[in-house]
Amino acid sequence: MLKHVQLSPYRARAADTLSLSSNASYSSLSPEPLSSRSSSYSSLSDTHQTTTIKVYARCLRPDIEYKTLGITFQTTCHEVVQTILNKYRMRHRDPNLFYLTMEVTVRNTGVRTVIDLDKDARPAALQSCHPKGDSRFALQSHRGGLVKIYDSVLMPGSQYKSLLISERTTVDELIQILLNCYNSKERVEQFSLYEVCESQEYQRKLHPDDSPLQVQQMWSPTQEFHFLIRRNRDYRRRSVKSSWTPELSAIPCFSRLSLSQPEPSTSYPDYENYFYI
Template identity: 75%
Template sequence: MLKHVQLSPFRSRSDTLSLSSTASYSSLSPEPLSSRSSSYSSLSETSPSTTIKVYARCLRPDIEYKTLSITFQTTCREVVTSLLNKYRMRLRDPNLFYLTMEVTVRKAGVRTVLVLDEEARPAALQSCHPRGDSRFSLQTRRGGLVKVYDSVLMPGSKYKSLLISDRTTVDDLIQILLNYYNSKERVEQFSLYEVCQSQEYQRKLHPDDCPLQVQNCWVSTLEFHFLIRRNLHDLRPRRKAPWTPELPSIPSSSRHHVQEEEQQSSSSSDLETSRLSSSSCADYENYFYI
């Protein structure tokens, strides 16, 4: 006997059917739905969130694991940030951490460890394996220590020593400090400068430069440090300029030489003044003198 089937006017999806009789969906479908497809539909529609267990002993020796409630759209990057926020580790660089997934095939006795990308979704990966056959762990990358003078962010602070990764950018570093001080200011309002005390100059770094890579090119870390300054025109668009690890050294006496040239040029003609000022800008546009 045929059963009457009609579309429900209260559903937005065209593939959802409303049965006016007591017949089940399996009696209408020629083939029953597989268990995997039915479970996926249940997770994506009725249960948008799930829990994962992340072993995070690398954060502190007393932390074995942390259970997090996440959605199927949560990325590994967001999981790392959530863990650091829960344990109030605001000075920790998120780029120093990454997630691994250990998958065990019990019948074959094989165990595989996968390094997850930052955009990978742990909840979706966990749903592809039986419960208990997968395990997430927080791992650390090698980094380096940088000293940043940040009195512009907090008047009572002199500097902060931060452990960062070699791929952490200038904007990432400034954002870590802003989060530490609970500041609502934007990253674009500040810039990071490379300061050399012996040669008395400051060089502004591009937002995409990596401070740890810049520091690795220093001859002596005692003569250099990083300084955060507030931008006078923070709304000006930023242009990416090629960063050169080796810059020509400028002795402190060159500053007096530039001042003498400027005094001499003031008594010259306008054409000579234009020529000298354009040459000066071409040679010293990347330097800010103390």
């Protein structure tokens, strides 16, 4: 993965200018004279200056060839992905499923190289390092997995919503996608995601940084598991990340089994974090 390297703003201005104007810095990268490329390098000193990039995005829909975006030299690949999804109103799509690639062509030889970009890379800065037309960006997608979340707390009358998400997508990110689907302005911290097993009558509150797809991959196919989103009764705005502790209050039972049945024996040593009803 190619990451963008940025000089510290506390470095001396003279040192930055010297590194960008030195013939040795990039004379080996392009046969063009210094004067034809000095404008693109000098533009890096103004991080708020805007430029345009063209992103090919057929992976979203076959009818989408490319999208031209105006960005700054500080705009990251992750922000570009978010912008494209918002432009096409794909609020249900997980941004973690997508990434940018940069195709670079060497004019003299015609050799093309495709580079996977890190989510923190700066496309505008990378584009400025090559002559116009010698590079292009494309949106690519990772393989994900389908999760089903019962979300009636967000939309009365809704039973569940199925979403395709990445393995690295966290609980908080999944909740935010659900909120986006319903154009809700509520905060992520107001909700929690639970792993529910009806056959064993328990619920487990997931940590905000857990990966729902990875949790789902551990489920036994012979048991009835699903995800449930619930509102936090003791909601407090998170100011800093603190150590997480499971919710200790009683959790209503959503099982189809009768509550009049005897409580199951707590003989599950591997499920010490689970709540049994």
